Amino acid sequence: MIDTRDRQLLEHIQLGLPVCVRPYLEIGRHCDMPEDEVIERLTRLKQQGLIKRMGVIVKHRQLGYRANAMVVWNVPDDLVKQLGALISRFPFVTLCYQRPRYPEWPYNLYCMIHGKDKATVLEQLDHLVDACDLSAFDKEILFSNRCFKQRGAVYQRAALVDTRATAATQQPEAAT
Amino acid sequence: MLTPLHKQLLNDYQHDFPLSARPYQDIADALDVTEAEVLSAFTELNDNNFISRIGPVIPPNHIGVSALVAMSVPEQQLQAVADIISAYPEINHNYEREHRLNLWFVVIASDAEHLHEVIASIERETSYPAMLLPMLDDFFIDLGFKLDLNND
Numbered sequence: 001m002i003d004t005r006d007r008q009l010l011e012h013i014q015l016g017l018p019v020c021v022r023p024y025l026e027i028g029r030h031c032d033m034p035e036d037e038v039i040e041r042l043t044r045l046k047q048q049g050l051i052k053r054m055g056v057i058v059k060h061r062q063l064g065y066r067a068n069a070m071v072v073w074n075v076p077d078d079l080v081k082q083l084g085a086l087i088s089r090f091p092f093v094t095l096c097y098q099r100p101r102y103p104e105w106p107y108n109l110y111c112m113i114h115g116k117d118k119a120t121v122l123e124q125l126d127h128l129v130d131a132c133d134l135s136a137f138d139k140e141i142l143f144s145n146r147c148f149k150q151r152g153a154v155y156q157r158a159a160l161v162d163t164r165a166t167a168a169t170q171q172p173e174a175a176t
Numbered sequence: 177m178l179t180p181l182h183k184q185l186l187n188d189y190q191h192d193f194p195l196s197a198r199p200y201q202d203i204a205d206a207l208d209v210t211e212a213e214v215l216s217a218f219t220e221l222n223d224n225n226f227i228s229r230i231g232p233v234i235p236p237n238h239i240g241v242s243a244l245v246a247m248s249v250p251e252q253q254l255q256a257v258a259d260i261i262s263a264y265p266e267i268n269h270n271y272e273r274e275h276r277l278n279l280w281f282v283v284i285a286s287d288a289e290h291l292h293e294v295i296a297s298i299e300r301e302t303s304y305p306a307m308l309l310p311m312l313d314d315f316f317i318d319l320g321f322k323l324d325l326n327n328d
Contacts, residue, residue: 002239010239016229019218021211022197035197043195051232053191062226063186063323070273084315091322098313099244105307114321142273149262149270151228
């Protein structure tokens with residue numbers, strides 16, 4: 001579970017660990033927490049899976065990975081878990097999610113493929129289709145073009161420190 | 177220009193960054209360089225915009241709620257609409273994609289109510305309908321991304 005102190009800590013550290021000799025001490029100064037506690041809390045959050053990974057977050061585009069395709073598939077609902085698990089094992093796949101279908105947008109499985117150029121991405125996609133036997137399913141390929149805004153997931157202050165019972169239930173499908 | 181040290185830092189520390197009092201010293205020990213060299217290499221990676229930050233990746237929806245949103249916007253209005261959307265502090269990514277649905281962005285909000293307020297406000301301000309695509313299941317185990325940096 002994430003408590004208020006964890007939220008405070010994550011609010012500060014998500015903006016980036018300072019590049020200095022005692023970075024966790026520095027983070028602790030901003031949230032009134034001793035260095036030991038900062039390290040203990042981060043270690044626990046990571047063990048609990050509430051931090052998925054802790055480390056360098058690279059900028060693909062600047063490092064020469066200029067092509068990025070979001071591939072959306074329409075697969076039977078009873079196969080989505082199995083196929084999702086299979087697809088996410090490929091090293092060039094950087095995200096793999098199930099999302100809701102709409103009448104005009106029937107796709108339920110999304111994956112992201114990064115590559116140095118479009119041709120490479122399409123080759124990787126062909127490989128994926130062959131290896132996972134996906135050729136029978138409808139798909140669309142959406143290459144990214146202009147990037148208008150990109151930053152790390154910056155959780156808003158309200159999201160991090162608001163401890164009110166605000167579990168909104170109006171449209172629960174959006175809560176996931 | 178990336179040095180061998182830059183490349184090691186980029187590829188080997190995307191996960192399991194040391195959680196210790198002197199993490200950069202620990203990295204230096206592992207790579208047989210000095211702490212000062214590691215600190216300056218990370219500063220260079222930051223300054224050259226090769227990394228967005230060193231920090232935690234938090235799985236979606238453990239803190240607050242998020243959703244991917246798609247919109248279809250006429251090409252000549254795309255930049256203006258994208259600018260309106262990017263100005264919201266709740267917007268995280270905002271990309272053009274080559275498709276009829278050409279604008280894709282991620283909203284992060286404190287709760288479902290806040291999320292729907294943001295979407296409704298964006299729809300009012302831009303006058304284009306938004307298709308809400310929240311994550312239902314996450315199949316991906318994020319172990320970072322193996323970069324091939326040999327051509328640099």
